[in-house]
Amino acid sequence: MTSSQPVVTPNALNFTPDNKHAYAFSGVMGVIGAEKTLLELQTNSEYLVSELQILQGTTSNEDFKYKVYYNNVVVAQWHCLQVTDKAINIPNAYFLTIPPFTLVKVTAENTSSGTSRDHSATLTGKAYGTIETGYQ
Numbered sequence: 001m002t003s004s005q006p007v008v009t010p011n012a013l014n015f016t017p018d019n020k021h022a023y024a025f026s027g028v029m030g031v032i033g034a035e036k037t038l039l040e041l042q043t044n045s046e047y048l049v050s051e052l053q054i055l056q057g058t059t060s061n062e063d064f065k066y067k068v069y070y071n072n073v074v075v076a077q078w079h080c081l082q083v084t085d086k087a088i089n090i091p092n093a094y095f096l097t098i099p100p101f102t103l104v105k106v107t108a109e110n111t112s113s114g115t116s117r118d119h120s121a122t123l124t125g126k127a128y129g130t131i132e133t134g135y136q
Contacts, residue, residue, distance in 0.1 A: 013041040015127060022048055022127045028057060030116035031064070031108045038121040039106040048098040050125025052106065057118035062110055064117075068096065069105040079111070100129065 015022050026038045038054065054066055068076040076094065098104055106121050 011040050013043065019046075019129075020127060022046070022050070022123075022125055024123045026106075026119075026121040028118050028120045031110050031119045032116045033110050033114045035065075035067070035107045035109040037105055037107050038119055039104070039123060041104050041123070043098055043100055043102045043104070044129075045100050046127045046129030047100050048096070048123075048125040048127055050096050050098060050123050052094040052096055052121065052123050054094075054106070054108065054119065054121050057120070060115065060117055061112075062115065062117065063112040064119075065109045065111050067107045067109075068094070069107070070098070070102050072103070072105075096123075096125075098125075 011024065011026065013022055013024050024039060024041045029036070029038065031038075052068065056064070063079065063081050065077065065079045067074050076096075104123075106123075108119050108121075110117060
């Protein structure tokens with residue numbers, strides 16, 4: 001399960017040296033209109049009990065739709081209306097159990113205008129799999 005990716009590599013599933021935890025991050029990217037991939041990663045033989053967070057870096061009166069795909073199938077979707085300064089914290093802490101050999105994709109879409117708004121996504125979790133032994 002150990003990743004050879006450096007910590008600064010976005011969109012890669014990285015593991016802690018003991019292989020017990022995994023993480024991935026998108027970096028900051030602008031979301032304009034159409035659905036845009038924020039985060040894309042592939043699990044191997046491990047499965048992850050994880051938490052996904054999507055963050056918006058600016059306030060707006062715009063609406064955003066977010067989706068999570070497993071192997072190109074939508075497994076979660078939500079719509080946030082008017083992300084203003086009073087609601088800047090997009091509902092967060094989405095808990096996901098990600099199976100082995102799964103392509104995970106997280107997307108964002110600005111459904112109300114063509115204005116670019118900064119977003120980022122992070123995924124952190126505990127990794128379980130065939131490399132670990134003796135876990136109860």
